Amino acid sequence: MKTIKLLKDIKFFTPTTELKELTILQHIENNEDTTQKELAEIVNAAPSMINVYINDYEEKGYIIREYISSKIVKYKITSDGIRRKNFLLITYLHELMKLYKLAKENIEKFLGNLEKNGYKNILLYGAGEVAETILSVIRDKETLGINIVGLIDDDLSLQNKILMEYKIISLKEVEKYSHDAIVITSYTYEDSIRKRLEEVGYDSTKVIRFFQG
Structure with missing residues (x-):
């Protein structure tokens, strides 16, 4: 249609x-x-x-x-x-x-806190609408010192595709990317992603949940 x-x-x-x-x-x-x-x-x-x-x-x-x-x-x-x-x-x-401005302000605050805590090179886990919005905010806000190095997603149909110039990879490929932390950007699968990271022995101190508040 x-x-x-x-x-x-x-x-x-x-x-x-x-x-x-x-x-x-x-x-x-x-x-x-x-x-x-x-x-x-x-x-x-x-x-x-x-x-x-x-x-x-x-x-x-x-x-x-x-x-x-x-x-x-x-x-x-x-x-x-x-x-x-x-x-x-x-x-x-x-x-x-107006709604985008409100969301953008919250995302900028979140990213600013990441930067203050010493995180610069970030992987986003969950290549959906949240990740796309975060990437849009970073693109429009040149003063942010956050560098997205890639996106992780467990959906096989998304892996190896590109979202806003960023490659979508599998969890197995994380070691190939130099990064300071992984930000979980999926609301629906947040808990399952966190458990999956625990299962592969990923450092929990480097796992940040976007929806944690």
């Missing part, structure tokens, strides 16, 4: 009416042949509600319906619909930037 991520996959907040509107307008702009069933799946709503949304957007002049047959309908976004979509997109982006 040529659209933003399915709203049902968003975990952090409940999608607002405005976000659903943005998603529907964006999807219609890119997919005139879409169906109400497909739109319902995208915004995680009942098909009956999609019909309500579509009627509302059509009444406001954001979209028009083109009836190809009695069963086939094409939805087309209007110039007013594009203006509305762009407004919603900027508003949504502004809200995300």
Whole structure:
């Protein structure tokens, strides 16, 4: 599907009416042949509600319906619909930037404490969203004295791949990388990663948990 991520996959907040509107307008702009069933799946709503949304957007002049047959309908976004979509997109982006700023401040504080404690060369264990966000903060904050030397992940499908210019390695390869500590960046698998490090005899004093607080 040529659209933003399915709203049902968003975990952090409940999608607002405005976000659903943005998603529907964006999807219609890119997919005139879409169906109400497909739109319902995208915004995680009942098909009956999609019909309500579509009627509302059509009444406001954001979209028009083109009836190809009695069963086939094409939805087309209007110039007013594009203006509305762009407004919603900027508003949504502004809200995300405020959340990112909050997260960035906390990550910078965490990294600053690492540096104060004498850690410089770091391996991140868990090549997911947390690691990617940390790498983004480090890239944007040139004054931080933290050097990420690589990423560790137990997922075989990720190993040997690159995430933001950093290679993802297996735990067995850790000895090849000169580093001061390993930072566990997985919330879900934090305990299992810590136990795995204990099992291979890794120095526990060099294990730092990002979510420890």
